[in-house]
Amino acid sequence: ETGVTQTPRHLVMGMTNKKSLKCEQHLGHNAMYWYKQSAKKPLELMFVYSLEERVENNSVPSRFSPECPNSSHLFLHLHTLQPEDSALYLCASSQARTSYYEQYFGPGTRLTVT
Amino acid sequence: GESVGLHLPTLSVQEGDNSIINCAYSNSASDYFIWYKQESGKGPQFIIDIRSNMDKRQGQRVTVLLNKTVKHLSLQIAATQPGDSAVYFCAENTLIIHGAQKLVFGQGTRLTINP
Numbered sequence: 001e002t003g004v005t006q007t008p009r010h011l012v013m014g015m016t017n018k019k020s021l022k023c024e025q026h027l028g029h030n031a032m033y034w035y036k037q038s039a040k041k042p043l044e045l046m047f048v049y050s051l052e053e054r055v056e057n058n059s060v061p062s063r064f065s066p067e068c069p070n071s072s073h074l075f076l077h078l079h080t081l082q083p084e085d086s087a088l089y090l091c092a093s094s095q096a097r098t099s100y101y102e103q104y105f106g107p108g109t110r111l112t113v114t
Numbered sequence: 115g116e117s118v119g120l121h122l123p124t125l126s127v128q129e130g131d132n133s134i135i136n137c138a139y140s141n142s143a144s145d146y147f148i149w150y151k152q153e154s155g156k157g158p159q160f161i162i163d164i165r166s167n168m169d170k171r172q173g174q175r176v177t178v179l180l181n182k183t184v185k186h187l188s189l190q191i192a193a194t195q196p197g198d199s200a201v202y203f204c205a206e207n208t209l210i211i212h213g214a215q216k217l218v219f220g221q222g223t224r225l226t227i228n229p
Binding site for chain 2: 053099108
């Protein structure tokens with residue numbers, strides 16, 4: 001285990017549903033990340049939070065809404081998704097410092113939009 | 115623009131042989147690179163990293179080589195084992211605001227170790 005947990009591990013939702021993905025890190029990190037992993041695309045960075053402030057938003061559609069209530073928890077709120085949003089959503093965390101630190105990934109949530 | 119790409123999507127090697135996975139990057143200003151391993155049902159796991167002021171770095175059974183002239187990165191795995199079967203990604207790491215980091219991943223190479 002990497003110290004980063006994600007729930008649920010699998011989620012099936014209709015296009016009109018609202019759901020949330022949860023990520024929790026037990027590593028004492030203060031930066032957290034959401035990535036999207038599709039079948040035929042490289043891992044794509046979606047959002048970055050550092051010290052609970054959103055510092056990066058990679059042109060992600062507004063139907064994805066992140067929330068970082070504290071440095072240990074990160075949520076991704078989903079609403080009115082499209083079938084092409086079906087993917088593996090990965091959360092990661094790292095130390096936020098002025099030098100490079102490894103990002104630790106959770107196991108991901110496999111999302112299917114029907 | 116930023117892009118990190120892999121030359122081959124799949125690679126099969128016999129158990130015990132050495133394997134080499136290649137990666138090309140386009141941003142000549144890139145300073146830090148990481149190789150990740152992703153097994154089925156798991157998130158990416160850090161294997162080894164290298165900074166742009168180095169040409170080579172060795173870990174346990176793994177070596178990363180960096181050729182800045184041609185913007186090429188490779189991962190060598192020695193004496194492969196069945197547990198090495200996974201998808202391997204190279205990634206370019208950039209520091210962004212407030213100490214957070216941005217990873218740009220390549221497409222990935224699926225390595226299969228044949229018994």
